[in-house]
Amino acid sequence: MKSASTMEIATLPDEPPNGVTGGLDWARDDHAACVVDTRGREVVRHSVEHSTAGLAELVGVFRQAGCHEVAIERPDGPVVDALLAAGTTVVVINPNRVKNLRSRYGSAGNKDDRFDAFVLADTLRTDRARLRPLTPDGPDTVALRRNCRARKDLVTHRVAVANQLRAHLRGVLPGAVGLFAEIDSPISLTFLTRFTTQDRADWLTPTRLAAWLAKHSYSGRTDPAVLHARLSAAPRGPVGAQADANAAITTALVAVLQTLLTQIKMLSTEIETQLDAHADAHIFTSLPRAGTVRAARLLAEIGDSRARFPTRESLFCLAGAAPSTRQSGKSRVVGFRWACDKQLRDAVTDFANDSRRANPWADDLYQRARARGHDHPHAVRVLARAWLNIIWHCWQTGEAYDPNRHIALQRLLAQAQPEAA
Structure with missing residues (x-):
């Protein structure tokens, strides 16, 4: 290369x-x-x-x-x-x-x-x-991009339906809203499939709930007695004919969520297969906390055509990580770059925000940006630009990210060692 x-x-x-x-x-x-x-x-x-x-x-x-x-x-x-x-x-x-x-x-x-x-x-x-002629990405990158964007759309839809279900349950079965960690988790949806009304939830006792959870392989660490206490302490929903009428809505929303979760899982598997077969996979999977889907999104949105981004700055600008400067006479305003590839910016900032949880250099850069008075989104874009500098170099040379060769990271770690001692 x-x-x-x-x-x-x-x-x-x-x-x-x-x-x-x-x-x-x-x-x-x-x-x-x-x-x-x-x-x-x-x-x-x-x-x-x-x-x-x-x-x-x-x-x-x-x-x-x-x-x-x-x-x-x-x-x-x-x-x-x-x-x-x-x-x-x-x-x-x-x-x-x-x-x-x-x-x-x-x-x-x-x-x-x-x-x-x-x-x-x-x-x-x-x-x-x-102007520059279009240098299209390879068919494997195009297919990966379509799957990643389709998955992202389904996740957005899943969040919307989960919010709709949560709002619905607050009026018909409030105890189910905070019963489990996530309203759209498999155990929560299984619970709502069986206990659609307040009448059915009233049948539960700590012992019965424990038996039901064991039957459905509940893997949470919360004691069934605690879960039953949450269910009992919540405001009661309607019972009787009114409850039965609302149960149809609960069942419909749960079914939509289960379908979305199944299709998201299917696309995630397909994305993993496509990423494993891609020639540039090693570059993006080597990034901290990139995982599979996040690495695939970065690869898909940046593409595989090196001529598309001949300089770092061209990648910065299209990703919306470089500020927009307007100057006239003595007036000079540096502001947010609205004109950019929104999909690319979302992929890069999503990665940058999570990378600080695993990379001390990224967290230090983010914290220093916050200390200068930047809000969270601005600080994440500052970090995203720094990461794009590294990603662009790895992408152009075909090398995976190696934290041992990251000079700024190693310098920060070396400074931290004497302090820890």
């Missing part, structure tokens, strides 16, 4: 092939295409439907116009796959940037797919020095 110093950075040629550039505004049902010449004049305007025949027609339109470079607003999907398969150079331009670029051509600010296709094509013609 090439080192960072010898890594080839993909760039566009000074002049577009055949003197034409293309733009493509994609949509759900159809896509607007445009080709401009070296003077910015529109030479082709075309629309195709989103189908196999339509994508083939789209490739043919660009090929007939001699256009080998196309600008688009998204880096993936069937449209991008079709263009890349045809040997077309794809250049991704952020939608926010396109929105700002519309003012070049008029002040009305109207949104039109055909006009946006022209803006994309003309920007590719005029801003070539600031």
